[in-house]
Amino acid sequence: AQRVTQPEKLLSVFKGAPVELKCNYSYSGSPELFWYVQYSRQRLQLLLRHISRESIKGFTADLNKGETSFHLKKPFAQEEDSAMYYCALSRSGNTGKLIFGQGTTLQVKP
């Protein structure tokens, strides 16, 4: 069965420090991986997806099939990055159904 694991419920860093939000998945095929973000009092929204290989708001994520990971990274955290981050998986060629991890709260302190 497909599964997404985010081992940290809370990650607290100071402004300007590097950030890495961990995401591991289990799936035997070729997955599509996403990071969704929910800022305070806002809707859940897409941050980035692995196939686009973009950097959004300074965040990047690389799919490592050998380690079955899709960690989200940013070299210098900003206070406005404070939010709940969800890693999600969709099976390639699938209906689009997303399987979400439990989420990690990122708290960036001034």
Add this chain to the structure above:
Amino acid sequence: EAGVAQSPRYKIIEKRQSVAFWCNPISGHATLYWYQQILGQGPKLLIQFQNNGVVDDSQLPKDRFSAERLKGVDSTLKIQPAKLEDSAVYLCASSLAQGAGEQYFGPGTRLTVT
């Protein structure tokens, strides 16, 4: 463009009562999803529609949950009778097409069952 709309935003009911949630997706989006998000967990898909047909309802507790999308636009999710463990946020999302990648989420309905 207008986003996904949901109502009500909050609902409190007693166990064994019934409740219904409404969702209006982004105009032109063929695919509609209902997710259940229990506190401290990520969203879990309950049901997916492609136009007015069901694509995936494998995790919908069909003895008490039902959903419809009669004209391929708006959708309603119903719970009857509600249990305490149904307390959650119910999220509606839509996408242009099946497997289209980005899903656009509504604000959610927070249900409390007492």
